[in-house]
Amino acid sequence: MTPAAGPRAVVAVDIALCTVRDGALHVLVGQTRTGPFAGWWTLPGGLVRRDETLDDAAARELSAQTGIRDVYLEQLYTFGHPARDPQGRVVSVAYVGLVPPERLDDVRAGDKYAQVAWRPVADLPALAYDHASVVATAVERLRGKVAYTNLVYALLPPAFTLGELQSMYEAVLGRTLDRRNFRKKLLSLGLLKPLGRTRRGPHRPAALYGFRRRRPMVVEIL
Amino acid sequence: MTPAAGPRAVVAVDIALCTVRDGALHVLVGQTRTGPFAGWWTLPGGLVRRDETLDDAAARELSAQTGIRDVYLEQLYTFGHPARDPQGRVVSVAYVGLVPPERLDDVRAGDKYAQVAWRPVADLPALAYDHASVVATAVERLRGKVAYTNLVYALLPPAFTLGELQSMYEAVLGRTLDRRNFRKKLLSLGLLKPLGRTRRGPHRPAALYGFRRRRPMVVEIL
């Protein structure tokens, strides 16, 4: 470990920013404006600066390229195949991000992108680099983690119905859950606080709930 | 993501090579011979070469510095605080490695180290860089993962008794388990094959078992 002498590599971060929309997991992709992958879709990301942490770099790039700030971000995996970038050795530290639905439309394309778009993970366009693997790894991580953490709080608005909460789990897990058992379990965990308000619609009004604590905790949910 | 232009960082790998000895988790550390941390204990690791994958780099450095080859290795987390190395920007991709006890004595110090030693994770010497965090993260990962995978196969010799298997779980998890329930559960999972031999000692001979499949699988164990 003698930094002065060794071969150098560029370190980048890439972010798989996820959300659930219309009952399906989506990820944010941007259409690159220039460079060898001009016209291709990629995950937001970019080079790590000399004086910032990896977490800071992920938040900064995400904000610069998509306008999205202050979301849940966690380091996912580091992709370092020597040929993953045709231009040279780039080691990419991938992150998963989670955005609640009320902020989906805050996204705007930064300089690097002609456009950004939410795409269902089940129907992605061809992605540049190894970004398809990044998305696959992110989905795997989410699937695994929602079952034993309260992570979905980062995918939900401040107030939601139990039906919406259940749809969230179903979308991430890709399977349906029994409604009565789901309610019993979640209410028994004490993670939620009833807000005393209701959501109205073309049906019986539904009680609204919020998370008692909006920060990551491990709790056996399913 | 324009590799040609950006600021450069050095990419390294560090390996927390773990084993269970005398009923306790141990990690392999080496006493650095030269450089600014001469005399300090560090985890084996080193710079990633231009043309190798991260996994290859981890295996190569481990083999070069400790003589240990062909062990279970999995990527753990990437540490990139700008000040983690006093000499410059080094982003380190950390790995966890697992070695079975019959290979503990294959370790020999490579050129970089004056000596290498197995130390209990509960009683580590001061480690250079952020290697204490790496070990802590590795232990956390192992604790979490043994409960829902068959990972312990990588910590056990080809033949072992159920008692030894149980001690392995107890050492990693840091708690005791009920013997009868443990046996019932593990035998019911069908992960083990009885070898038809026994281990003798100053007590009743114990049946020997091996893992049916020595590769990572997710199985709910505890």
Added chain:
DNA sequence: ACAAAAGTGTTGGATTTACACCCATGA
């Protein structure tokens, strides 16, 4: 004989699953 670990079943409680009907609203 003794020490040390191996081997072995049952029971009660808790948890999980499966399952069907009525309710309140907006259109």
Added chain:
DNA sequence: TCATGGGTGTAAATCCAACACTTTTGT
């Protein structure tokens, strides 16, 4: 009135936790 989702309880099955005595060997 109809369509839509909200709200609710029970019984069976399964899983999990707790628990003690006998066996075989080496010394």
